[in-house]
Amino acid sequence: MFEDRRLYDGAAGRQTPADQATVRRSNLGLVLRHLRDAGPRSRARIAQDTGLNKATVSSLVAELADRRLVTTGDVDRAGSVGRPGLTVHLDGRGVCGIGVELNVDYIAILVLDLRGEVLVERRVPLDVHDLGAEATLDEVARLVGKGQAAAAERGAVPVGVTVAVPGLVRSADGVATYAPNIGWHDVPVLDGLRARVDFDGAIRVENDANLSAIAEWAMGPEARTPDLVYLTGEVGVGGGLIVDGRLLRGAGGLSGEVGHTALGDPELVCGCGRRGCWETVVGLTALLRAAADPDDPVHDPNRDLETRLAEIAARADAGDRRTLDALQQVGTELGSGAAVLINVFNPQVVLLGGYFAVLGRFLTEPMAAELRARVFGPDLAGARIVLSTLGFTAAVRGGAHVALESVFDDPTLVPATGGDGASPAIGS
Template sequence: MKHSRPDGRTENPRGLRRSPAGPSDQATVRRANLSLVMRHVSEHGPCSRSAVAAATGLNKTTVTSLVGELQERGLIKETGPQHAGAVGRPSLALVLDGSRVGALGFEVNVDYIAAFATDLAGRVLLDRRVAFDAMGAGPDRSVDELIRTIERAVTDLGQRGIAPAGIAVAVPGLIDTAAGTVVVAPNLHWHDVPLVERLLRADIPPDVPVMVDNDANLSAMAEYASGVAAGTSDLVYLTGEVGVGGGVIAGGSLLGGADGFAGEVGHVSVDPDGERCGCGRIGCWETKVGLAALVRMATPEYSYDATHQIVHDPEERLAEIEQRRSEGDPRVEAAFAEVGRWLGRGAAILVNLFNPRVIVLGGYFARLSDHLIPLAEAELERLGMDHAARRCGFAASGLGFGAASRGAAGVVVDRVLSHPTSIAASPSIAHSPPPVEEGALP
C-alpha cells in the first residue's frame, strides 16, 4: 500500500510483511494469486497442489493453472511423490526452483566491498569480499569500484546461465530509498550521492531493478528471515563494524521512521566529554564500541581512529587482536572490558526505547561475543528497565560480516515472490494465454 508524502511523492513503506495490491482486474488478480501460491510454496514446500489450494482458498483448477505458469517462468518445479498417508496415487510435491534466477546483494563499507548472490531457493551462488578503502577513495572512485564488482558478479552468473532478477546495495548511512540516494554516510564521507542513478549506467541488463538501503536495516531483515533469532518479531540488530548501526524489527516489521532514517543508534551521544566521531559530533556510541575504538585501545600503534582509517580486512585485524590476547597482552583485555561495558550501556537505551526480545550482535561483536556479552549483560541488568531488561537477551549472529549483503539479496528474492511476472517465461516453453481466474485473494 502506498502512502502520500508531504512533498507529493509516494512511497512504499519498508516492512517484512507485504501484501499484494488490491485486485482491480483479472490480470491484477492473477499476478496477486501467482504471488500467493509462490509464497506458500516458499514457506511450506514441498507441498502438493491440493495443499496449496486448501491453504490459500483458491480452487484446484486455478492452482493448477497458476502452478503451470510459475513452472514456465522457472520459479517452481515438481519434486518426488509426496506420501501423505492416504490411499491412492501420491501427488507430486512442489518446491521453489528459480535456479536460473539470481538475487544479487552488495555492501559498501569503510574498508571492503562485499558481493553475495543466491537463487530463489536460497542456494548460494556467490560470496566474496574484497578489501577496498572506500573512506579514502571518496564517493566517485568507490562507486566506480562498486560498479566493477557488480559487473563482474553479473558476468560470473551469466556464464552459468543465471540472469539477475535484481540488485540491492547496502550502505552504512541515511538512505532515501525512494530516490535511491545516499543522503549521508558519515564513515564514508558521502553526502547526497545518487547511487542508483550512477549504478544504472553500469553494464547490466536495463530491465534489472536496482535498489539501495541502509546496511543495518538489511542485516536485520537477514537475521529475521534466517538468522540466529529468525522469526523473533521484536529484535534489534547491531552491525559491529567501524561504524555501529542498528536495524529494528518491531512487531514483525522493519522500523523505518518517517524518512526511513530510524536505527542510527551509533550516533546516539553517550559521552559529552568523549572523542569526536566521524559524523562530526562528540561522544557518539560508535566511538566507544565501534571496531575503530577496539583497535585503537588494543593496538594503539596503528592510530586507527574515527577520522583516519588504516585499511585492513576486519577478519585479519580481529585475528591479530585475538592472538595478542592469547599471548597475555593486558591492553587487549582492557579493551574488551571497555567495549563490553559501553555495549551494555547503549543496549540499555535500546531496550528502554524498543523493548526487544533479543539484541543480535553482528560483525566483530559476534566474533568476540564470548568476551563481550557477559560484560554487556551486567550493564544491561544494571541500567535497563527491570522487567524489559530481564526479558531481553543478547545473541551472536552467525552471518558474520556478510549479513548486509545477504539481506540485500533477500530483498531481491522477496521482490520476485511479490512480483513473479517480473521473470519472463522460458522461450523454450510455449506459453498460452492464462484462463480466467476462478478464485481470488481472500
C-alpha cells in the first residue's frame, strides 16, 4: 500500500475539513511526491501505486504539466498491459528553494530546484560572533539577494527561504533564543530578514543540526533510514534525531542539543558558559587547540574552513605526532558521547557530518573502539557509523529541501501557465 511519509512537520497539527479544492491540492501533492520519490512513471503506474483512479491521475498530471512541475518523456514499456503510456517525469526547473546557514565563521547559501539539482552554492568566511547580529543579518540578506539573482538567471523563482542557526531556535516565530557560540540571545532572525530581503514567499528559521538531519534523510547516503542520529562537528556540536521516520523535536522543539550534555572535561568552559559540555572535547575548537598553537594559521576564522581542515589532514598524513594525538583524542571522546546516544535511541545509523566527516578517516577507528567498550547491546546494538557525503552543505541542503516542501504540500502555489508557456511570478 502506498504510504506518503513526510519528515518535516513544521505545519503539522493544523487540520481543516476537506472541501473539493483541498482534496485536489492534496492529490496534486501526492502525485508530485510520488514522482520525486519513486522516479518517472506512466499515468497507469501512478494510479496503481497511489490508489487514485486513472482518470483522476490524467487530470492531475495535466494540471501539474500546466504548472511546469512535470513533463512527459519516453514510452513506459515496463510491466505495461495493453497500449503502453508515456512516462511522467518530475520537472520543476522553474521553481527553487533557498537554504541559508550562518555559523561561527561563515555564512552559506545553496539553491535547489524541484528535482534536487543545485543551481547556486556559495560559502563566505565571516566572523559572525564579532560582527554581531544586525551586521550579520545584513550580510545574510545580501547573500540571499545574490542567490535570488543567480536563480533568476537560470529561469527559477524561489518559493521559500530557510535559515539554519547554530543554537536554540523558536521556529514558530523565527527567533534564535540562545546561540552561545555566535553570542546571540533572543535575536528575531525572521523579522530581521523580512525587513531586509525583497521576498514575498515563506521564510523559516531552524536549528542547523535539525536541517542537516533532514538533508541526510532526504538525500544523503543513508536516505530514508527511519532511525538515524546525525552529529554535526563545527565549533559547536549539534545533533539531529530521526525516530521512526520523523524529526524528533521534543516538547518545546529544542531537542538535539547534544553538544551541551555533561560528557566533557569539567575544567573546560563551554561557549554556553557552563563547564564540561561534550563540545569542549569534540568541537572544532577542541581539535584545533590540541593540534596547533594559537598563532597557527589553522585557527584563523577568516580563512576558508575546508582549507584549514585540509591542512590538518595533510599534517596527519605526514605523521605529525601532535596532530595525530589530537585526532585520536577527539575520536575517543566522540565515541564516548555517541555511545550514550546509541544506548538511548538505538538508531540504525550514526551519521557524522561537518568536520567529523571531513576528518572521519582519522576519527572512526578510535571512535569505534570506544563504542565497542561502551555500547550496551551486541554489535553496537545494530548501529553503523557512516560519514556524511554532504559535508558542510548539509544544513543549507536541508533548508532548501524544507523550502521546497511547500510546493509538494500544495502545487497550486506555482501559477499555471494557461497553456501559453509563460511563467508568472510566484505569488502573483
